Amino acid sequence: MDKKQNVSRxxxxxxxxxxRYVSMLRANGVPRIxxxxxxxxxxxxxxxxxxxxxxxxxxxxxxxxxxxxxxxEGLADILGIHRQRKxxxxxxxxxxxxxxxxxxxxxxxxxxxxxxxxxxxVVGMDFGPANIRDVAELxxxxxxxxxxxxxxxxxxxxxxxxARDLVGHGIRGLWNFTGEDLHLEGLGIPVENVHxxxxxxxxxxxxxxxxxxxxxx
Amino acid sequence: MDKKQNVSRxxxxxxxxxxRYVSMLRANGVPRIxxxxxxxxxxxxxxxxxxxxxxxxxxxxxxxxxxxxxxxEGLADILGIHRQRKxxxxxxxxxxxxxxxxxxxxxxxxxxxxxxxxxxxVVGMDFGPANIRDVAELxxxxxxxxxxxxxxxxxxxxxxxxARDLVGHGIRGLWNFTGEDLHLEGLGIPVENVHxxxxxxxxxxxxxxxxxxxxxx
DNA sequence: TAGATTGTTAATCGATTAACAATC
DNA sequence: TAGATTGTTAATCGATTAACAATC
Numbered sequence: 001m002d003k004k005q006n007v008s009r010x011x012x013x014x015x016x017x018x019x020r021y022v023s024m025l026r027a028n029g030v031p032r033i034x035x036x037x038x039x040x041x042x043x044x045x046x047x048x049x050x051x052x053x054x055x056x057x058x059x060x061x062x063x064x065x066x067x068x069x070x071x072x073e074g075l076a077d078i079l080g081i082h083r084q085r086k087x088x089x090x091x092x093x094x095x096x097x098x099x100x101x102x103x104x105x106x107x108x109x110x111x112x113x114x115x116x117x118x119x120x121x122v123v124g125m126d127f128g129p130a131n132i133r134d135v136a137e138l139x140x141x142x143x144x145x146x147x148x149x150x151x152x153x154x155x156x157x158x159x160x161x162x163a164r165d166l167v168g169h170g171i172r173g174l175w176n177f178t179g180e181d182l183h184l185e186g187l188g189i190p191v192e193n194v195h196x197x198x199x200x201x202x203x204x205x206x207x208x209x210x211x212x213x214x215x216x217x
Numbered sequence: 218m219d220k221k222q223n224v225s226r227x228x229x230x231x232x233x234x235x236x237r238y239v240s241m242l243r244a245n246g247v248p249r250i251x252x253x254x255x256x257x258x259x260x261x262x263x264x265x266x267x268x269x270x271x272x273x274x275x276x277x278x279x280x281x282x283x284x285x286x287x288x289x290e291g292l293a294d295i296l297g298i299h300r301q302r303k304x305x306x307x308x309x310x311x312x313x314x315x316x317x318x319x320x321x322x323x324x325x326x327x328x329x330x331x332x333x334x335x336x337x338x339v340v341g342m343d344f345g346p347a348n349i350r351d352v353a354e355l356x357x358x359x360x361x362x363x364x365x366x367x368x369x370x371x372x373x374x375x376x377x378x379x380a381r382d383l384v385g386h387g388i389r390g391l392w393n394f395t396g397e398d399l400h401l402e403g404l405g406i407p408v409e410n411v412h413x414x415x416x417x418x419x420x421x422x423x424x425x426x427x428x429x430x431x432x433x434x
Numbered sequence: 435t436a437g438a439t440t441g442t443t444a445a446t447c448g449a450t451t452a453a454c455a456a457t458c
Numbered sequence: 459t460a461g462a463t464t465g466t467t468a469a470t471c472g473a474t475t476a477a478c479a480a481t482c
Contacts (some may be wrong), residue, residue, distance in 0.1 A: 194428035
């Protein structure tokens with residue numbers, strides 16, 4: 001199920017999308033799928049799909065294709081969905097609230113154990129799965145519970161310092177919604193920077209150009 | 218300012234990030250920057266930056282570098298920031314609300330003129346720039362005001378049909394937060410699918426692997 | 435002018451696609 | 459077995475990097 005060590009960035013970034021499509025097939029009770037049929041439905045080539053899956057060793061079977069159940073579990077394992085790593089969220093503003101209320105952390109492999117904010121009026125409340133605590137307790141909490149990942153939904157400006165401190169307290173990955181690029185790869189800390197504006201600007205360019213090829217995945 | 222026709226997808230997707238960095242330099246009053254210095258601060262190579270900028274014709278000057286003001290305006294023009302294209306938002310749930318309240322559409326080149334929801338309790342309210350109308354009025358409104366882009370923040374399931382209908386009424390681009398991939402490129406309609414879960418899963422993978430190289434941009 | 439830095443061509447690298455033998 | 463489809467190698471394509479002449 002795990003074979004090669006050096007899986008390229010391009011491949012890894014496609015895995016969640018595979019997982020999404022294959023999960024849907026599974027939910028629909030489809031027992032098996034060929035690389036050709038999956039490629040068709042995803043807008044990729046069959047070759048690429050076989051290459052990608054083979055980075056992680058043989059999911060498939062010649063003459064048959066891929067068993068959907070097995071493939072789905074394989075992809076889930078690659079992504080560590082079942083590991084349910086502990087995560088915290090810092091900054092319960094609109095975006096923070098929206099994530100707490102709507103976003104299914106469990107489905108992505110995380111257990112959101114607590115959220116933090118400086119605003120006393122939200123401290124003590126519950127949104128979705130997590131209780132809100134005072135940000136003053138943040139580092140004590142991190143020391144004690146050792147979450148692996150922090151979701152940053154704080155206002156612009158305070159992100160870089162916060163990120164550094166969290167990493168100092170053992171945080172190993174950051175999901176960053178602040179709009180400021182964080183670069184902690186030098187420390188070996190992965191960061192996913194979510195930039196709404198970049199996405200919308202690319203859409204604007206594509207609309208102006210009348211060219212959809214800048215968009216999709 | 219505009220030279221080549223076939224600007225590659227890879228280049229286009231970097232432009233918003235350039236725009237972000239160069240805007241910051243401008244805000245800080247920096248008058249000029251070399252490809253070398255910009256590369257340093259963005260974690261790219263100088264070569265790549267010069268190649269990228271040259272897709273759109275000479276922003277720079279030999280021996281001097283790039284004039285920040287001019288470069289910033291050039292990038293804004295490529296992205297059509299000043300065009301302020303009309304946009305609507307459909308689905309005023311948590312994510313919709315968060316976007317309306319927090320997201321600066323103008324800074325990305327859009328004027329969010331109206332939002333729609335089926336829930337009568339939010340109809341008539343204002344969040345941020347836009348008034349909320351009943352979704353029953355949606356298509357009449359689109360016919361009349363001809364927005365170019367629709368932001369889809371509706372619940373899972375109804376997105377594909379809604380997207381098709383909006384395109385039927387002249388919508389030329391979709392910013393899709395529903396978690397369902399929409400593929401309308403066959404119709405020449407660009408779509409930016411925003412997938413929070415994909416982003417978080419990639420982060421999870423990178424954390425497990427102890428390898429930040431899957432993340433960043 | 436001399437130094438700096440671009441614009442641009444050529445070389446390298448990586449990712450995608452094609453092809454086909456292996457095998458279920 | 460025959461047909462289908464994978465796993466995998468080789469060919470192609472595109473994107474990034476290096477190099478350097480042009481020129482401010």
